[in-house]
Amino acid sequence: xxxxxxPLHETHAERDASFTEFGGWEMPVEFDSIRTEHAAVRESAGxxxxxxxxxxxxxxxxxxxLMGRLTTNDVAxxxxxxxxxxxxxxxxxxxxxxxxxxxxxxxxxxxxxKDGSAVDSGGDPQYLFVPNAGHDAEMYTRWIEYRDxxxxxxxxxxxxxxxxxLALQGPDAPDLAAEATDxxxxxxxxxxxxxxxxAGVRSFTSRTGYTGEDGFEFLVPWDEAExxxxxxxxxxxxxxxxxxxxxxxxxxxxxxxxxxxxxPRTPYExxxxxTVDLDTEFVGRxxxxxxxxxxxxxxFRGVVLQQRGVxxxxxxxxxxxxxxxGHLTSGTMSPTLGEPIGLGYLSTEQAPPGTRVRVLxxxxxxxxxxxxxxxxxK
Amino acid sequence: MSFDVxxxxxxxxxxxWTTTDGDSVRIGIxxxxxxxxxxxVFVELPAEGDEVTKEGEFGxxxxxxxVSDLVSPVSGTVLAVNEELFxxxxxxxxxxxxxxxxxxxxxxxxxxxDDLLSADEYRDxxx
Numbered sequence: 001x002x003x004x005x006x007p008l009h010e011t012h013a014e015r016d017a018s019f020t021e022f023g024g025w026e027m028p029v030e031f032d033s034i035r036t037e038h039a040a041v042r043e044s045a046g047x048x049x050x051x052x053x054x055x056x057x058x059x060x061x062x063x064x065x066l067m068g069r070l071t072t073n074d075v076a077x078x079x080x081x082x083x084x085x086x087x088x089x090x091x092x093x094x095x096x097x098x099x100x101x102x103x104x105x106x107x108x109x110x111x112x113x114k115d116g117s118a119v120d121s122g123g124d125p126q127y128l129f130v131p132n133a134g135h136d137a138e139m140y141t142r143w144i145e146y147r148d149x150x151x152x153x154x155x156x157x158x159x160x161x162x163x164x165x166l167a168l169q170g171p172d173a174p175d176l177a178a179e180a181t182d183x184x185x186x187x188x189x190x191x192x193x194x195x196x197x198x199a200g201v202r203s204f205t206s207r208t209g210y211t212g213e214d215g216f217e218f219l220v221p222w223d224e225a226e227x228x229x230x231x232x233x234x235x236x237x238x239x240x241x242x243x244x245x246x247x248x249x250x251x252x253x254x255x256x257x258x259x260x261x262x263x264p265r266t267p268y269e270x271x272x273x274x275t276v277d278l279d280t281e282f283v284g285r286x287x288x289x290x291x292x293x294x295x296x297x298x299x300f301r302g303v304v305l306q307q308r309g310v311x312x313x314x315x316x317x318x319x320x321x322x323x324x325x326g327h328l329t330s331g332t333m334s335p336t337l338g339e340p341i342g343l344g345y346l347s348t349e350q351a352p353p354g355t356r357v358r359v360l361x362x363x364x365x366x367x368x369x370x371x372x373x374x375x376x377x378k
Numbered sequence: 379m380s381f382d383v384x385x386x387x388x389x390x391x392x393x394x395w396t397t398t399d400g401d402s403v404r405i406g407i408x409x410x411x412x413x414x415x416x417x418x419v420f421v422e423l424p425a426e427g428d429e430v431t432k433e434g435e436f437g438x439x440x441x442x443x444x445v446s447d448l449v450s451p452v453s454g455t456v457l458a459v460n461e462e463l464f465x466x467x468x469x470x471x472x473x474x475x476x477x478x479x480x481x482x483x484x485x486x487x488x489x490x491x492d493d494l495l496s497a498d499e500y501r502d503x504x505x
Contacts, residue, residue, distance in 0.1 A: 029443070030416055030443075033416055033417050034416055034417050034441075034442045034443060035417045035442070240416065240442065240443050243443075244442060308420060308422075308464065309420060309422075310419060310420050310440045310445070312445065332442055332443075333419035333420065333440075333442055335417075335442065340420075362438070
């Protein structure tokens with residue numbers, strides 16, 4: 001099977017980006033250097049092409065019920081233009097994916113030039129959610145199957161290849177966005193979203209991100225991505241910097257920090273129990289209620305190495321006697337701190353924050369401290 | 379993009395280079411290799427006196443995004459290691475053929491050099 005390509009693939013290639021396969025997409029991993037791109041986002045601004053993220057739109061009279069029963073958070077809380085982080089769990093409460101759910105603003109159809117679906121919202125709430133790379137087809141099918149099983153009246157549309165997604169992140173992002181939107185972006189509060197003209201292109205714009213910095217994410221019609229991409233005069237950034245930035249914040253990476261087969265975890269283990277509203281009905285709720293009352297044996301933590309080495313996915317964590325305490329799921333050399341940092345699942349009882357542990361780096365125990373992410377002050 | 383491949387040294391397919399100075403052979407990684415790795419953040423090297431073997435791993439170089447084994451082009455005994463790299467691993471990116479060198483060895487079998495690539499042969503491989 002060939003790799004899916006974002007609409008700006010050629011633009012990135014001309015800019016000498018290097019590419020990587022991620023979730024079935026061929027995406028830019030590095031434009032200049034991870035360190036340069038990372039620093040730009042922390043100190044000024046960086047622009048990412050994250051078109052590998054999925055977009056699924058849910059509308060119709062039962063849209064709210066369908067969204068609510070397939071995500072862990074309380075969709076009913078959302079007003080038009082609100083966003084919400086949530087998990088999608090199976091019957092056992094295991095995270096299949098994490099996602100951001102948008103309730104679309106009333107009165108405007110999120111319609112790109114390639115979108116052939118006919119939708120009349122008729123005043124019902126409409127939603128758009130963003131599954132991670134490579135999960136869009138699976139989630140589309142999941143939504144359709146449950147809709148039919150529950151006999152709900154809702155339209156589900158996979159718009160992943162109709163929308164490019166660009167992320168403008170960093171302390172200078174608000175000024176850059178304001179220039180491209182005639183100031184309109186200044187009215188968007190943190191975690192809110194609306195339709196705006198960005199460089200003249202109608203884009204669904206949210207004040208969200210995955211870096212810990214202020215910034216925006218733009219859903220742009222696929223064919224007009226170039227116009228919006230070139231509207232911002234700042235450092236282009238690849239998935240490499242996106243990974244180091246999210247790692248410093250302790251943000252989870254779907255498929256790596258949790259995975260239904262390789263790393264099956266509940267939201268409570270993954271440290272995002274706050275996305276679970278047990279007062280709502282959803283797939284996995286009953287299992288999660290039991291987990292919530294019983295507690296978890298392992299929890300998602302951070303480690304900071306005190307010795308030379310770089311923590312990586314899969315490395316074991318032990319105590320001074322070599323007894324197993326857990327393992328890491330992500331790690332890097334933090335560009336901001338200049339320290340080796342890791343994320344992973346450690347024994348709740350034996351390795352709480354503050355514990356001194358050893359990370360086995362190619363079999364060699366390296367001293368490390370357990371911390372609660374984020375690793376940097378944000 | 380074109381990469382620096384100095385003519386005064388010999389190469390291994392896995393992107394290490396060697397230069398000979400009297401009885402000692404210096405080993406490092408190529409400009410192409412450092413560019414592929416990106417920002418180098420950690421280098422693990424053997425100790426003086428350790429034995430290395432032709433095409434055997436003698437250490438590890440890690441960038442922010444990747445871990446890569448270092449492969450010895452020839453067999454021998456380690457005479458010196460570039461300890462500067464422990465505090466300044468970025469030298470591998472900045473000066474891969476100079477200050478970014480990794481180890482010096484005393485080779486044990488001169489005939490092993492015959493298997494190494496010339497600069498032209500190595501350039502053909504990466505271009």
